[in-house]
Amino acid sequence: xxxxxxxxxxxxxxxxxxxRCMALYDELIKNNVECIFVSRKDKxxxxxxKDKKVRYILIGSIALEGEKIEIENIIKNYxxxxxxxxxxxxxxxxxxxxxxxxxxxxSIDDNYLFNYPSDxxxxxxxxxxxxxxxxxxxKYLLGGQYCILRDExxxxxSKNIKVKAENILITMGGTDVNNVTPFxxxxxxxxxxxxxxxxxxxxxxxRELIEESCKNxxxxxxxxxxKDMRILMENTDVCISSSGSTLYELASxxxxxxxxxxxxxxxxxxxxxxxxxxxxxLGWYYNLKEKELLYELINIIDNQGIRLKLSADSKKxxxxxxxxxxxxxxxxxxx
Numbered sequence: 001x002x003x004x005x006x007x008x009x010x011x012x013x014x015x016x017x018x019x020r021c022m023a024l025y026d027e028l029i030k031n032n033v034e035c036i037f038v039s040r041k042d043k044x045x046x047x048x049x050k051d052k053k054v055r056y057i058l059i060g061s062i063a064l065e066g067e068k069i070e071i072e073n074i075i076k077n078y079x080x081x082x083x084x085x086x087x088x089x090x091x092x093x094x095x096x097x098x099x100x101x102x103x104x105x106x107s108i109d110d111n112y113l114f115n116y117p118s119d120x121x122x123x124x125x126x127x128x129x130x131x132x133x134x135x136x137x138x139k140y141l142l143g144g145q146y147c148i149l150r151d152e153x154x155x156x157x158s159k160n161i162k163v164k165a166e167n168i169l170i171t172m173g174g175t176d177v178n179n180v181t182p183f184x185x186x187x188x189x190x191x192x193x194x195x196x197x198x199x200x201x202x203x204x205x206x207r208e209l210i211e212e213s214c215k216n217x218x219x220x221x222x223x224x225x226x227k228d229m230r231i232l233m234e235n236t237d238v239c240i241s242s243s244g245s246t247l248y249e250l251a252s253x254x255x256x257x258x259x260x261x262x263x264x265x266x267x268x269x270x271x272x273x274x275x276x277x278x279x280x281x282l283g284w285y286y287n288l289k290e291k292e293l294l295y296e297l298i299n300i301i302d303n304q305g306i307r308l309k310l311s312a313d314s315k316k317x318x319x320x321x322x323x324x325x326x327x328x329x330x331x332x333x334x335x
Contacts (some may be wrong), residue, residue, distance in 0.1 A: 001335060002034045002079055006071070006098070007086040010042035011203055014263070016173030016245040017086045018045060020124070020148040021108070024084065025054060027327045038074055038225045040067075040089070044175060044203040046300060064094050071182065075101045082106060082334055087119075088265070092117060104334050108148075111265055120333065126317060127272045141329055147248055147322035151231040154320045159251040161308050165237035165256075165301040167195045171229075173242040175203035178262050178285045182213035185238055187290040188297060189217030196220045197232060238300055238307070240282075243270045247279065252320050254311035258296055260285050278313050 005025060009018035018039065025035050037056035039045050049056045057074055061067035075083070083098050083248040086108040096117050099105040107118040110125055112132045120139045125216045128142035168188065172181050185198060200210060202225050214220045226232055233239065233253050242261040243252060243266040250257045258280040280296055282288060300306055317323065
Protein backbone atom coordinates (compact mmCIF):
# COMPACT_ATOMS: atom_id res chain seq x y z
CA UNK A 1 0.00 0.00 0.00
CA UNK A 2 1.25 3.47 -0.92
CA UNK A 3 0.04 6.50 1.04
CA UNK A 4 0.31 10.14 -0.02
CA UNK A 5 -0.14 12.73 2.75
CA UNK A 6 -1.36 16.12 1.56
CA UNK A 7 -0.79 18.58 4.45
CA UNK A 8 0.14 22.25 4.78
CA UNK A 9 1.96 24.44 7.28
CA UNK A 10 4.02 27.60 7.43
CA UNK A 11 4.71 30.85 9.23
CA UNK A 12 1.16 32.20 9.06
CA UNK A 13 -0.80 28.98 9.63
CA UNK A 14 1.61 27.25 12.01
CA UNK A 15 3.04 23.74 11.87
CA UNK A 16 0.41 21.73 13.73
CA UNK A 17 -0.97 19.92 10.66
CA UNK A 18 2.49 19.00 9.41
CA UNK A 19 3.68 17.78 12.82
CA ARG A 20 0.68 15.56 13.48
CA CYS A 21 0.87 14.11 9.97
CA MET A 22 4.54 13.43 10.58
CA ALA A 23 3.46 11.28 13.54
CA LEU A 24 1.13 9.35 11.21
CA TYR A 25 3.87 9.08 8.59
CA ASP A 26 6.29 7.54 11.11
CA GLU A 27 3.72 5.03 12.37
CA LEU A 28 2.76 3.99 8.83
CA ILE A 29 6.43 3.45 7.97
CA LYS A 30 6.79 1.26 11.09
CA ASN A 31 3.96 -0.86 9.67
CA ASN A 32 5.76 -1.27 6.32
CA VAL A 33 3.50 1.18 4.49
CA GLU A 34 5.19 3.40 1.87
CA CYS A 35 4.54 7.12 2.40
CA ILE A 36 5.25 10.48 0.82
CA PHE A 37 4.40 14.03 1.91
CA VAL A 38 3.06 16.66 -0.48
CA SER A 39 2.90 20.25 0.82
CA ARG A 40 2.73 23.76 -0.54
CA LYS A 41 6.12 25.39 -0.85
CA ASP A 42 7.07 27.22 2.34
CA LYS A 43 10.48 27.87 3.87
CA UNK A 44 9.40 26.82 7.38
CA UNK A 45 7.94 23.55 6.09
CA UNK A 46 11.00 22.87 3.92
CA UNK A 47 13.34 23.47 6.86
CA UNK A 48 11.26 21.07 8.99
CA UNK A 49 11.31 18.31 6.38
CA LYS A 50 15.05 18.63 5.82
CA ASP A 51 15.61 17.77 9.49
CA LYS A 52 13.53 14.60 9.20
CA LYS A 53 13.93 11.27 7.45
CA VAL A 54 10.97 11.87 5.19
CA ARG A 55 10.12 11.67 1.49
CA TYR A 56 8.46 14.89 0.41
CA ILE A 57 7.51 17.02 -2.58
CA LEU A 58 6.80 20.76 -2.35
CA ILE A 59 4.31 22.16 -4.85
CA GLY A 60 4.34 25.75 -6.05
CA SER A 61 0.70 26.38 -6.89
CA ILE A 62 -1.28 28.68 -4.63
CA ALA A 63 -4.73 28.25 -6.20
CA LEU A 64 -6.42 24.84 -6.02
CA GLU A 65 -7.10 24.77 -9.78
CA GLY A 66 -3.40 25.14 -10.50
CA GLU A 67 -2.51 22.61 -7.83
CA LYS A 68 -4.72 19.95 -9.42
CA ILE A 69 -2.36 19.57 -12.38
CA GLU A 70 0.69 19.16 -10.14
CA ILE A 71 -0.84 16.76 -7.67
CA GLU A 72 -2.50 14.60 -10.34
CA ASN A 73 0.92 13.94 -11.86
CA ILE A 74 2.40 13.16 -8.44
CA ILE A 75 -0.45 10.78 -7.53
CA LYS A 76 -0.15 8.89 -10.82
CA ASN A 77 3.65 8.70 -10.77
CA TYR A 78 3.59 7.44 -7.19
CA UNK A 79 0.87 4.83 -7.90
CA UNK A 80 -1.03 6.11 -4.88
CA UNK A 81 -3.50 3.81 -3.09
CA UNK A 82 -4.51 6.08 -0.19
CA UNK A 83 -4.51 9.88 0.12
CA UNK A 84 -4.59 11.53 3.56
CA UNK A 85 -5.49 15.24 3.68
CA UNK A 86 -4.89 17.67 6.55
CA UNK A 87 -5.23 21.26 5.37
CA UNK A 88 -7.51 24.28 5.58
CA UNK A 89 -6.56 25.16 1.99
CA UNK A 90 -8.89 22.59 0.43
CA UNK A 91 -12.62 22.19 -0.19
CA UNK A 92 -15.20 19.52 -0.95
CA UNK A 93 -14.79 19.79 -4.72
CA UNK A 94 -11.03 19.34 -4.43
CA UNK A 95 -11.49 16.25 -2.22
CA UNK A 96 -13.82 14.71 -4.81
CA UNK A 97 -11.08 15.31 -7.37
CA UNK A 98 -8.51 13.53 -5.15
CA UNK A 99 -10.90 10.68 -4.51
CA UNK A 100 -11.24 10.08 -8.23
CA UNK A 101 -7.47 9.59 -8.48
CA UNK A 102 -6.94 7.01 -5.72
CA UNK A 103 -8.57 3.96 -4.19
CA UNK A 104 -9.24 5.55 -0.81
CA UNK A 105 -9.38 9.02 0.72
CA UNK A 106 -8.86 9.92 4.39
CA SER A 107 -9.39 13.43 5.74
CA ILE A 108 -8.26 14.86 9.07
CA ASP A 109 -10.60 17.57 10.30
CA ASP A 110 -10.81 19.84 13.36
CA ASN A 111 -13.74 22.17 12.80
CA TYR A 112 -16.39 20.47 10.62
CA LEU A 113 -15.32 22.64 7.68
CA PHE A 114 -17.63 21.11 5.06
CA ASN A 115 -19.31 17.87 4.00
CA TYR A 116 -16.35 15.54 3.58
CA PRO A 117 -16.74 12.91 0.82
CA SER A 118 -13.86 10.89 2.30
CA ASP A 119 -13.85 7.16 3.08
CA UNK A 120 -12.52 7.86 6.59
CA UNK A 121 -12.87 11.10 8.52
CA UNK A 122 -10.50 11.54 11.46
CA UNK A 123 -11.24 14.22 14.03
CA UNK A 124 -8.65 13.53 16.76
CA UNK A 125 -9.93 16.25 19.09
CA UNK A 126 -11.56 15.64 22.45
CA UNK A 127 -14.57 17.78 21.46
CA UNK A 128 -15.34 15.83 18.25
CA UNK A 129 -19.02 14.93 17.73
CA UNK A 130 -20.46 12.45 15.21
CA UNK A 131 -23.68 14.44 14.83
CA UNK A 132 -21.75 17.33 13.25
CA UNK A 133 -20.98 15.18 10.18
CA UNK A 134 -23.54 14.36 7.47
CA UNK A 135 -21.88 11.74 5.27
CA UNK A 136 -23.44 8.37 6.13
CA UNK A 137 -21.07 6.43 3.88
CA UNK A 138 -17.90 7.50 5.70
CA LYS A 139 -16.21 5.73 8.58
CA TYR A 140 -15.44 8.01 11.53
CA LEU A 141 -12.49 8.01 13.94
CA LEU A 142 -13.40 10.67 16.48
CA GLY A 143 -12.22 11.93 19.86
CA GLY A 144 -9.39 11.44 22.31
CA GLN A 145 -9.11 7.73 21.46
CA TYR A 146 -7.53 8.88 18.18
CA CYS A 147 -5.46 11.79 19.51
CA ILE A 148 -2.38 12.24 17.32
CA LEU A 149 0.77 12.53 19.43
CA ARG A 150 4.39 12.47 18.40
CA ASP A 151 6.25 9.31 19.38
CA GLU A 152 8.03 10.90 22.37
CA UNK A 153 4.69 11.68 24.03
CA UNK A 154 3.22 8.19 23.85
CA UNK A 155 4.73 6.96 27.11
CA UNK A 156 2.95 7.87 30.32
CA UNK A 157 4.66 10.26 32.71
CA SER A 158 4.81 10.05 36.50
CA LYS A 159 5.12 13.80 36.99
CA ASN A 160 6.17 15.15 40.37
CA ILE A 161 4.12 18.16 41.47
CA LYS A 162 6.23 20.30 43.81
CA VAL A 163 4.90 22.23 46.81
CA LYS A 164 5.89 25.46 45.03
CA ALA A 165 6.52 25.78 41.32
CA GLU A 166 10.00 26.94 40.36
CA ASN A 167 10.34 26.28 36.63
CA ILE A 168 8.18 27.94 33.97
CA LEU A 169 8.18 26.91 30.29
CA ILE A 170 6.96 29.26 27.53
CA THR A 171 6.08 27.70 24.16
CA MET A 172 4.10 29.56 21.49
CA GLY A 173 4.03 26.95 18.74
CA GLY A 174 6.22 26.63 15.67
CA THR A 175 6.20 30.25 14.51
CA ASP A 176 4.79 32.66 17.17
CA VAL A 177 3.19 34.60 14.32
CA ASN A 178 1.44 36.98 16.74
CA ASN A 179 4.64 37.87 18.64
CA VAL A 180 3.27 36.73 22.01
CA THR A 181 6.52 35.41 23.51
CA PRO A 182 8.17 38.82 24.18
CA PHE A 183 5.06 40.10 25.97
CA UNK A 184 4.95 37.06 28.28
CA UNK A 185 8.67 37.27 29.06
CA UNK A 186 8.46 40.98 29.95
CA UNK A 187 5.51 40.29 32.26
CA UNK A 188 6.72 37.23 34.15
CA UNK A 189 10.40 38.12 34.50
CA UNK A 190 9.22 40.38 37.34
CA UNK A 191 8.42 37.29 39.43
CA UNK A 192 11.33 36.45 41.69
CA UNK A 193 12.68 32.96 42.46
CA UNK A 194 11.50 31.28 39.27
CA UNK A 195 13.43 29.87 36.31
CA UNK A 196 12.03 30.71 32.88
CA UNK A 197 12.73 28.49 29.85
CA UNK A 198 11.62 29.89 26.49
CA UNK A 199 11.22 27.83 23.32
CA UNK A 200 12.35 29.63 20.17
CA UNK A 201 11.39 27.58 17.12
CA UNK A 202 12.93 27.53 13.65
CA UNK A 203 9.97 29.43 12.22
CA UNK A 204 10.24 32.34 14.67
CA UNK A 205 10.86 35.66 12.90
CA UNK A 206 10.85 37.62 16.17
CA ARG A 207 14.07 36.28 17.69
CA GLU A 208 15.59 39.74 18.17
CA LEU A 209 12.47 40.95 19.99
CA ILE A 210 12.55 37.86 22.21
CA GLU A 211 16.21 38.39 23.05
CA GLU A 212 15.55 42.09 23.76
CA SER A 213 12.69 41.20 26.12
CA CYS A 214 15.06 39.11 28.26
CA LYS A 215 17.22 42.09 29.23
CA ASN A 216 17.40 42.76 32.98
CA UNK A 217 15.71 39.45 33.63
CA UNK A 218 17.26 36.80 35.84
CA UNK A 219 17.20 33.04 35.25
CA UNK A 220 15.83 33.25 31.71
CA UNK A 221 17.06 30.63 29.24
CA UNK A 222 16.28 30.72 25.53
CA UNK A 223 16.17 27.27 23.95
CA UNK A 224 16.54 27.32 20.17
CA UNK A 225 15.06 24.52 18.04
CA UNK A 226 14.90 21.93 20.83
CA LYS A 227 15.29 18.30 19.82
CA ASP A 228 13.42 16.81 22.80
CA MET A 229 10.33 18.72 23.88
CA ARG A 230 9.21 15.92 26.19
CA ILE A 231 12.16 16.39 28.54
CA LEU A 232 11.60 20.16 28.65
CA MET A 233 7.91 19.66 29.42
CA GLU A 234 8.54 16.97 32.03
CA ASN A 235 11.07 19.17 33.82
CA THR A 236 8.81 22.20 34.06
CA ASP A 237 6.36 22.88 36.86
CA VAL A 238 4.05 25.14 34.85
CA CYS A 239 3.75 25.84 31.13
CA ILE A 240 2.41 28.88 29.29
CA SER A 241 1.47 27.63 25.84
CA SER A 242 -0.29 28.52 22.64
CA SER A 243 -3.64 26.74 22.52
CA GLY A 244 -2.90 24.53 19.53
CA SER A 245 -2.05 20.84 19.38
CA THR A 246 0.76 21.38 21.92
CA LEU A 247 -1.96 21.26 24.59
CA TYR A 248 -2.45 17.56 23.90
CA GLU A 249 1.26 16.89 24.40
CA LEU A 250 1.23 18.80 27.68
CA ALA A 251 -1.92 16.94 28.77
CA SER A 252 -0.34 13.56 28.04
CA UNK A 253 2.43 14.41 30.53
CA UNK A 254 0.17 16.05 33.12
CA UNK A 255 1.82 19.48 32.92
CA UNK A 256 -0.23 22.24 34.66
CA UNK A 257 -0.83 24.68 31.81
CA UNK A 258 -2.05 28.20 31.09
CA UNK A 259 -2.77 28.83 27.41
CA UNK A 260 -3.23 31.71 24.96
CA UNK A 261 -5.64 31.53 22.01
CA UNK A 262 -3.90 32.58 18.78
CA UNK A 263 -6.27 31.52 15.99
CA UNK A 264 -9.95 30.80 15.32
CA UNK A 265 -9.27 27.11 14.73
CA UNK A 266 -8.03 26.80 18.33
CA UNK A 267 -11.24 28.12 19.85
CA UNK A 268 -13.14 24.83 20.29
CA UNK A 269 -10.22 23.19 22.11
CA UNK A 270 -9.73 26.28 24.28
CA UNK A 271 -13.41 26.37 25.26
CA UNK A 272 -13.40 22.64 26.08
CA UNK A 273 -10.29 22.90 28.26
CA UNK A 274 -11.73 25.87 30.13
CA UNK A 275 -15.20 24.35 30.57
CA UNK A 276 -13.78 21.07 31.93
CA UNK A 277 -11.27 23.01 34.12
CA UNK A 278 -8.37 21.01 32.69
CA UNK A 279 -6.18 24.01 31.84
CA UNK A 280 -6.35 27.75 32.49
CA UNK A 281 -7.50 29.96 29.63
CA LEU A 282 -5.71 33.33 29.39
CA GLY A 283 -7.92 34.36 26.47
CA TRP A 284 -7.05 35.79 23.08
CA TYR A 285 -3.48 36.99 22.49
CA TYR A 286 -4.66 40.50 21.58
CA ASN A 287 -6.51 40.85 24.91
CA LEU A 288 -3.62 39.74 27.12
CA LYS A 289 -3.08 42.00 30.12
CA GLU A 290 0.06 41.86 32.23
CA LYS A 291 -1.83 42.17 35.52
CA GLU A 292 -4.21 39.31 34.72
CA LEU A 293 -1.40 37.08 33.44
CA LEU A 294 0.64 37.63 36.60
CA TYR A 295 -2.39 36.96 38.83
CA GLU A 296 -3.16 33.62 37.17
CA LEU A 297 0.48 32.54 37.06
CA ILE A 298 1.32 33.46 40.68
CA ASN A 299 -1.86 31.74 41.85
CA ILE A 300 -0.88 28.47 40.18
CA ILE A 301 2.78 28.76 41.27
CA ASP A 302 1.82 29.09 44.92
CA ASN A 303 -1.03 26.55 44.97
CA GLN A 304 0.08 22.92 44.82
CA GLY A 305 -3.52 21.76 45.12
CA ILE A 306 -4.52 23.47 41.87
CA ARG A 307 -1.52 22.02 40.06
CA LEU A 308 -2.19 18.50 41.40
CA LYS A 309 -5.77 18.63 40.12
CA LEU A 310 -4.83 20.08 36.71
CA SER A 311 -2.14 17.43 36.28
CA ALA A 312 -4.37 14.50 37.23
CA ASP A 313 -7.33 15.66 35.13
CA SER A 314 -5.28 16.38 32.02
CA LYS A 315 -3.70 12.91 31.98
CA LYS A 316 -7.18 11.34 31.87
CA UNK A 317 -8.04 13.33 28.77
CA UNK A 318 -6.62 11.36 25.86
CA UNK A 319 -5.37 7.96 24.70
CA UNK A 320 -1.62 8.14 24.14
CA UNK A 321 -1.93 5.33 21.58
CA UNK A 322 -4.19 7.37 19.28
CA UNK A 323 -1.76 7.25 16.33
CA UNK A 324 -1.49 3.47 16.57
CA UNK A 325 -5.28 3.23 16.71
CA UNK A 326 -5.63 5.27 13.50
CA UNK A 327 -3.02 3.27 11.59
CA UNK A 328 -4.55 -0.03 12.73
CA UNK A 329 -7.91 1.11 11.34
CA UNK A 330 -6.33 2.22 8.03
CA UNK A 331 -4.64 -1.15 7.60
CA UNK A 332 -7.77 -3.01 8.71
CA UNK A 333 -10.03 -1.16 6.26
CA UNK A 334 -7.76 -0.91 3.23
CA UNK A 335 -5.36 -3.88 3.17
